[in-house]
Every structure is written in C-alpha cells, then in structure tokens.
Amino acid sequence: MTQFREDIPVPPVYSSPIHTPESRVDFLFGNMGDMPGFTREALESWGNRSEDAYFLLVTNGRKQPWYEYGHKSTGDERKAYQEAGKEVPPAGGWAGPYLPYVTDDPWGYAYLVSVSGFDEDGTRPDNHVWCLSAGPNGIVETPAWAGTELHGDDIGYRHE
Secondary structure (H helix, E strand, C coil), X not given: CHHHHHHCCCCCECCCCCCCHHXXXXXXXXXXXXXXXXXXXXXXXHCCCEEEHXXXXXXXXXXXXXXXXXXXXXXXXXXXXXXXXXXXXXXXXXXXXXXXXXXXXXXXXXXXXXXXXXXXXXXXXXXCEEEEECCCCCEEXXXXXXXXXXXXCCEEEEXX
C-alpha cells in the first residue's frame, strides 16, 4: 500500500469514466474470505463505499481511468501529450501489480484497507490509511481515525 499510495496521485475510485468525489471509495477489501463485521464505531468511520482490492491492486489497474498511466511518465512523454493538446498525465501512475494476489487472513476473513483518508481531500480526511485483519473474532473494532493503536483483536498497519 505504501508504494501504491506513492504512485497514484489521487485516492482510489470506483470503476468510473470520470473521477469525482462521489466516485471515491472508503475502503478496499480482499477478494478472498468472508467480509468481516464492524463495531458501530468502526463502521461509522470506515464508511460503506468499497471496492475489490484484487481488481485494483493486482490485475486490472491499467484499465481504470485513474490508473491510465501505468508507469512513471517521463518528461518526453509529458511534452508529447502537451504538443498533441491532450491532458498531461500525472508524474506518477500505476506501476503494479502491488501484490501477487490477495488472500484471506488466517481466520478466513477478507483483509481491509481504509483509503478514505488517502489525502487531505479524501472522503473522510481525518481518517488514516489502515491495512487490517479483523483478527480471530472477525469484527473490525479499530476506527479508521484511530491513532497508532489497534482496538480489540484487530491486526494491522497504519500508513504514516
């Protein structure tokens, strides 16, 4: 997720032809395992707009509008876009795959990544980017706005 966040200049969005605040997702989920439950406090902070992490991080990034540039664009490429009167690609871009595949956690639940605080303009800018397993009880107890401390039996990493 750290490399993904450095490469992609905008927060993750749904499969959409245009990037709007309404198309942004709150969290990514792994495509393996059952979706974990959430405590009320965690659910309110994680949001409900989600997208498949496997689709976005492993296989299909270059087909997404915000992944349009599947490599770091060079100065020459940017100049060619300008000369052609096209929108200049961002300096960064999708350089994945970022994972070889997405598995379920040891307890059979999907991993989650809270991306609602991806940048200061995210859907919930006070949230942090967490990569999280709900732990043995299968319930996400850590709010996305939590500092550096996990709640309950959650296991995870917070991107600084």
